[in-house]
Amino acid sequence: MKKRSRPLGTSKRLEAQAEALMTPTLARPGGMIGILLLLAGLLFGTPATTAVAAPATPPPQQEPNRLIVKFRPGADGPTIGQSPGVVERVEPLAGVGAQLVQTAPGRLEEVYASLANDPDVLYVYPDYVIQPASLPNDPDFSQAQWGPQQIQAPAAWDYSTGEGVVIAVVDSGVDPGHPDLRDRLLPGYNIYDDNTDTSDRCGHGTHVAGIAAATANNGIGIAGIAPNAQILPVKVLNDVCMGSYSRLIRGIIYAVDHGARIIVITSGGTGESPPLQDALVYARNQGALVVAAAGNYNTDEPFYPGSYPEALTVAGTAQEDSRYGYSNFGQQIDLSAPAVNIYSTFWRSNSGSTYSYLTGTSMAAPHVAGVAALVWALNPALSAEAVEAILTQNADDLGPTGWDVYYGHGRVNALRAVQATSPRPLHVADLQGTVTAGSDQWSAQVAVTVHDALGYPVRDVAVNAEWSAGTIATSQCRTDGQGQCTVTSGALPGDLYQVTLTVTGLRSPDGFQENNREATLRDNPGEDRLTLASPFPNPATLLHVGGLQIRYQKHYTHWAATARVTVYDGTETPVADVTVEAQWQGDDIQTSSCVTDSQGQCTLQSAAYPWDAAPLELTVTDLRRDGYQFDPGAAHDLTATSGLMPAVTRLQAYDAVPQEDGVIIHWRVVQPADVVDFHAYRSHSAQFDTAQPVPVALLATDAASESLYSMVDQTVEPGNTYYYWLVEIGEQGEGAAIGPVAVNVPGYAIFLPVVRR
Numbered sequence: 001m002k003k004r005s006r007p008l009g010t011s012k013r014l015e016a017q018a019e020a021l022m023t024p025t026l027a028r029p030g031g032m033i034g035i036l037l038l039l040a041g042l043l044f045g046t047p048a049t050t051a052v053a054a055p056a057t058p059p060p061q062q063e064p065n066r067l068i069v070k071f072r073p074g075a076d077g078p079t080i081g082q083s084p085g086v087v088e089r090v091e092p093l094a095g096v097g098a099q100l101v102q103t104a105p106g107r108l109e110e111v112y113a114s115l116a117n118d119p120d121v122l123y124v125y126p127d128y129v130i131q132p133a134s135l136p137n138d139p140d141f142s143q144a145q146w147g148p149q150q151i152q153a154p155a156a157w158d159y160s161t162g163e164g165v166v167i168a169v170v171d172s173g174v175d176p177g178h179p180d181l182r183d184r185l186l187p188g189y190n191i192y193d194d195n196t197d198t199s200d201r202c203g204h205g206t207h208v209a210g211i212a213a214a215t216a217n218n219g220i221g222i223a224g225i226a227p228n229a230q231i232l233p234v235k236v237l238n239d240v241c242m243g244s245y246s247r248l249i250r251g252i253i254y255a256v257d258h259g260a261r262i263i264v265i266t267s268g269g270t271g272e273s274p275p276l277q278d279a280l281v282y283a284r285n286q287g288a289l290v291v292a293a294a295g296n297y298n299t300d301e302p303f304y305p306g307s308y309p310e311a312l313t314v315a316g317t318a319q320e321d322s323r324y325g326y327s328n329f330g331q332q333i334d335l336s337a338p339a340v341n342i343y344s345t346f347w348r349s350n351s352g353s354t355y356s357y358l359t360g361t362s363m364a365a366p367h368v369a370g371v372a373a374l375v376w377a378l379n380p381a382l383s384a385e386a387v388e389a390i391l392t393q394n395a396d397d398l399g400p401t402g403w404d405v406y407y408g409h410g411r412v413n414a415l416r417a418v419q420a421t422s423p424r425p426l427h428v429a430d431l432q433g434t435v436t437a438g439s440d441q442w443s444a445q446v447a448v449t450v451h452d453a454l455g456y457p458v459r460d461v462a463v464n465a466e467w468s469a470g471t472i473a474t475s476q477c478r479t480d481g482q483g484q485c486t487v488t489s490g491a492l493p494g495d496l497y498q499v500t501l502t503v504t505g506l507r508s509p510d511g512f513q514e515n516n517r518e519a520t521l522r523d524n525p526g527e528d529r530l531t532l533a534s535p536f537p538n539p540a541t542l543l544h545v546g547g548l549q550i551r552y553q554k555h556y557t558h559w560a561a562t563a564r565v566t567v568y569d570g571t572e573t574p575v576a577d578v579t580v581e582a583q584w585q586g587d588d589i590q591t592s593s594c595v596t597d598s599q600g601q602c603t604l605q606s607a608a609y610p611w612d613a614a615p616l617e618l619t620v621t622d623l624r625r626d627g628y629q630f631d632p633g634a635a636h637d638l639t640a641t642s643g644l645m646p647a648v649t650r651l652q653a654y655d656a657v658p659q660e661d662g663v664i665i666h667w668r669v670v671q672p673a674d675v676v677d678f679h680a681y682r683s684h685s686a687q688f689d690t691a692q693p694v695p696v697a698l699l700a701t702d703a704a705s706e707s708l709y710s711m712v713d714q715t716v717e718p719g720n721t722y723y724y725w726l727v728e729i730g731e732q733g734e735g736a737a738i739g740p741v742a743v744n745v746p747g748y749a750i751f752l753p754v755v756r757r
Contacts, residue, residue, distance in 0.1 A: 060128050060269055060270045061128065062126035062127055062128050062129060062244075063246075065102060065103045065104070065105060065107070066103070066127035066246065067100075067103070067111065067115065067124055068093065068099070068100055068101075068124070068126070068249075068273065069101055069121060069124040069125075070097060070121070070123050070124075070274070070275060070278075071120050072121070072122050075120035086103065086107050086111060087101055087103055087104070087107075087111060088102045088103065089102040093249050093275060094250075094253055095249075095253035095256070095279060096249060096253070096275050096282060097278070098249075098275040098278065123275075125271075125272075125273050125274065126271065127244045127245055128244065128245045128269045129242060129243070130236075130245065130267045130269045146319050146338065146341075147211065147337070147342055147363075148223060148225060150319065150338050151337065151338065151371065152413055152416070153371070153374075153414040155414075155415040156371075156415045156418045157216075159418040160374040160375070160378040160418050160421075161216070161226065161228040161374070162226025162227065162228050162373035162374050162376075163229070163377050164229075164230070165226065165230070165262065165372075165373040165376045165377045165380075166230045166231075166232050166262070167209075167226070167230070167231055167260065167261075167262045167264060168188075168232040168234050168251075168255030168258075168264070169205050169209045169212070169231055169264055170234045170248065170251040170255055170263055170264070170265050171200075171205030171264075171265075172200050172203070172206075172235060172238075173200035173201070173205045173233055174199075174200050174205050174206050174209045174231060175200045175203075175206040175347040175352075176198070176233075178206060178210075178345050178347070179353065180224075181206065181213075181215070181345055184209075184214070184215060185231050185233060186231065186232045186233075188234050188235070189234060189254055190235040191235060191236045191250045191251045192236055192237065197235075198233040198234070198235045201347070202237065202239055202240060203356070204237065204362065205233065205235070205237070206344075206345050206346055206347045207342075207344045207345060207358050208264060208363075208365075209224075210222060210344035210345030210346075211224060211225065211342060211363060211366035211367060212225055212226060212264060212367075212369045212370040212373070213229040213370060214227065214344065214345055216228075221345065222343060222344060222355065224370055225371055225414065226371075226374050226377070228377075229370070229373040232255060232258060232260050234255050236250070236251040236267075243267060245269065245271075245273050245276050248276065248279075249278075252279040252283055256283045261287070261288055261372075261373075261376055262372050262373055263283060263290045263291070264292075264365050264369040265290060265291070265292045265293070266292075266363075266366070268292070268293065268295060268303050269303070270302060270303060271304065272304065273304060276305055276308070277305070277308045279305075280305055280308050280311055284310050284384060285481075286481070287383060287384055287480075288384060289312060289372055289387055289388060290310065291311070291314060291366075292306035292312065292313050292314070292365060293306060294306050294313050294315045294327055294332070294361045294364075295361060296316075296328065296360045297328055298329075299329075300328065300329050300330030301328075308332075311332075312335065312368065313332045313334050313408075314333075314337050314361060314364045314367075314408075315328065315329060315333045315335070315337075315361060315407060315408060316336060316337070316339025316360065316361045316363070317336045317337060317339060317340075317398070318339070318340040321396070321398055323398075323407070324339040324340050324359075324360075326360070327361055327364075327406075328361070329405045330405050331405065333405060333406070333408035334388070334408045335368055335391060335395055335407075335408045335409055335410065335411070336364065336395075336406070336412070337367035337411060337412045338367055339364040340363075342359065342363035343355060343356070344356070344358070346358075367412060368391065368412050371412050371413075371414045372391060374417065374418050375387050375417050375421045378421045379421045380460070381460045381461060381508075382421070382456060382458065382459070383456060383457045383458070383481050385457070386458075389456065390417050391417055392410075393420070394416035394417045395408075395410030395411055395412050395416075396411045396412075396413050397409070397410040398411050425452070426461060427450070427452075428450060428528050429455075430447075430448075430449040431446055431447070431448060431449075431503075431530040432449075433446045433501070433530050433532045435533070437536065440493075441492060442491075442492050443489050444488070444489040444532045445486055445489070446487055446488075446501045446532075447484055447485070447486045448477065448479070448484065448487065449479075449482075449484050450506060451483060457479070457482050457484070458483050459480060459483060461478065461485075461507065462478055462506070463476065463503060463505075463507075464504050464505040464506075464507065465501055465502060465503045466501070466502050467489045467490075467501055469496055471490035471492075475488065475489075487501065489501070494536050495536075497536065497540075497541070498532065499532055500530070501532070502528060502529045503528045539569065539570025540569050540571055541569065541570075541629055542569060542628070542629055542631040543568070543569060543623040543628050543629065543630050544567070544569075544570075544623070544632070544634035545568075545620050546566045546600075547565070547566035548564070548565055548566075548620070548639075549563065550618060551563075551564075559608070559613075560606050560607065560609065561605075562605055562606070563618050564601060564603055565580050565596070565620065566600050566601050567580065567596050567623055568600060569628070570631070570634065573600075574600025574601070575600050575625065576598045576600060577595060577596065578623050578624065578625045578628070579623070579624040579625065580620060580622075580623060581620070581621050581622040581624070582620045582621060583618070583619050583621050584607070585618075585619070586614045586617070592605055592606065604618065617641045618639060618641075619638065620638050620639070654668075654738065654739070654741065655667075655741060656722075656724050656742075657743070658744060658745045661712060661714070662712045662713050662714040662715075662716055663712065663713040663716050663745060664710060664711070665680065665710065665711050665712075665713070665724060665726075667709050668709070678726055678727065679693060679727045680693070680694040680711065680713070680724060680725070680726055681726075682694045682713065683723050684720065686742070688725055688739075691723070691737075694713050694715070694724070716745045718746060719745065719746070719747045720744075722742070722743050723739070723740035723741070724740055724743065725737040726739060
């Protein structure tokens with residue numbers, strides 16, 4: 001089930017939303033803007049029930065005199081800031097392309113109105129207040145952890161302990177002196193006060209950090225889900241656990257830019273904020289996984305950033321795998337995890353480093369963050385999408401079968417997740433090529449995508465490849481977070497008309513099997529080999545018509561035409577197996593086709609036409625063969641015309657008579673000028689296809705339009721029956737056969753010469 005996407009809209013829509021959100025607060029007497037804690041729940045000893053009356057979802061509250069604005073590309077920025085006493089400070093929110101505008105006291109409405117009406121403004125939003133999704137409860141309730149056991153973390157530690165993975169805790173800071181955390185901490189940053197002191201003075205961030213990655217096997221305290229992961233503290237909440245969207249945005253960007261693979265966010269607010277979503281998009285595009293708390297209002301109303309689809313959003317469960325009663329629910333829920341009476345590291349002003357219980361989805365999110373660290377440590381080349389898929393696909397299904405609004409895909413299971421992350425072989429999932437043309441050279445580029453056996457993209461894979469030609473014989477690249485990288489051929493000569501890239505090896509990062517294999521010669525993109533054609537045309541692959549000859553086929557009731565076509569390539573070499581498509585046009589339009597033989601030739605046949613039909617024009621419309629292109633501009637004879645059809649031979653009389661001198665054949669015709677000869681055929685049956693030519697010559701004709709012909713067949717044998725046909729021979733070839741005439745030859749034969757009458 002996908003979460004509801006809340007895409008950014010047009011500036012007018014965003015401005016209208018911002019105005020609607022801000023108006024109630026701005027309209028308060030005296031122009032004061034209230035700052036209220038977005039309480040995630042008053043959770044002292046809350047029982048784990050399925051139906052609990054939760055605190056009402058508070059309206060979004062905002063920091064005084066602060067706006068977040070984003071200008072369209074190329075805009076100059078807020079001109080109102082040039083007025084003294086109106087805008088005190090403008091700070092960039094790196095990574096999302098927005099700016100934080102700090103107005104002078106009492107000037108917020110003026111600045112907002114100016115920005116909302118500026119056509120160069122993409123959006124303007126209040127800087128909403130955030131607070132953690134938990135508060136402490138009875139510190140003396142118990143001394144036992146139950147969350148790690150519930151999600152099978154101890155068994156998962158036989159596979160992975162999270163070593164080398166950086167988890168950013170974007171929260172109230174982390175107690176730097178806590179004995180269960182100090183060996184896990186990296187230098188971080190205090191976004192709230194703009195310094196490097198990330199000490200926790202409200203305890204919440206320390207509690208979250210301990211759940212995710214407290215040191216194990218040190219004889220004290222607790223064990224985190226990923227006890228060998230590293231913690232990057234990013235402080236965005238003050239000493240009373242309050243913060244703002246702008247600080248949270250900066251914290252996310254800072255975490256991504258300082259190497260965090262996992263960013264756990266357990267605070268939030270109920271106001272929509274496109275710049276906050278932009279920060280999540282930035283994190284995902286850089287390969288980081290943002291794990292967010294669902295919120296503790298027992299509602300399906302939005303709680304940000306968890307309600308954005310770019311976050312992996314975690315609901316809460318109790319010890320019996322029942323639902324934590326205050327946990328938010330809805331389409332945004334991806335997973336659930338232990339949230340009730342969670343014992344972890346803490347800091348108090350009166351006792352310093354200590355331990356305590358907290359309840360809320362703030363405690364559920366770091367359980368999931370820790371499991372993500374176990375997975376990534378075992379297989380660091382996985383993408384964020386792949387890690388998320390492993391967690392969701394291997395959770396313990398709770399509630400209704402399959403995904404549901406209360407548990408998402410289920411309660412996270414560390415053991416099943418790491419077992420699904422065992423080393424897997426790599427393969428080339430896709431090859432996409434492009435070519436770039438120069439004046440007399442060209443080059444090729446191929447984007448290689450590498451996946452594991454489950455179909456997830458794999459980062460940091462060294463791809464080795466070989467080119468069949470070019471200035472670069474071998475190429476290497478390393479895949480990014482999407483499992484992709486690009487290799488290039490270098491310069492290729494203009495008279496080289498194709499080049500082939502073959503992926504010869506994939507050098508695996510930790511967690512994947514080596515896959516250095518011999519190059520296979522598979523031609524399908526998406527495997528190991530891709531052939532790219534030059535942007536310059538190859539003469540050897542350009543087809544044209546080099547000869548086109550039309551001949552008649554004359555019949556005594558109709559006529560037709562045939563055309564002999566010869567196909568050549570650009571080097572004038574005949575090409576076989578070319579499909580020739582052509583169009584005959586006369587009184588109507590007909591199409592025909594043929595396939596060339598080894599001599600590059602084939603014959604096109606027209607339909608039959610009556611004698612008074614118009615002349616035919618033949619046009620070759622296409623030449624097709626795989627790997628070749630039709631070049632009509634190079635055709636020598638692309639069209640031909642049959643011309644007017646001559647008059648047909650009109651047969652006036654035709655007979656064959658046996659005599660003592662053999663068989664005498666007589667016929668009288670009205671002869672057209674193009675008839676130059678006749679052939680006679682003879683057979684013992686009435687089937688013309690069995691007939692053979694008769695070895696006699698045609699007598700000369702006179703100049704009259706009517707001519708009488710005679711000939712004698714002196715090769716007959718007495719006592720047989722013969723069948724005779726006449727075939728006229730004209731300038732365009734043979735006409736149709738006329739006949740047959742049957743003759744019974746008696747048992748004698750006296751042969752006489754042919755007589756012209």
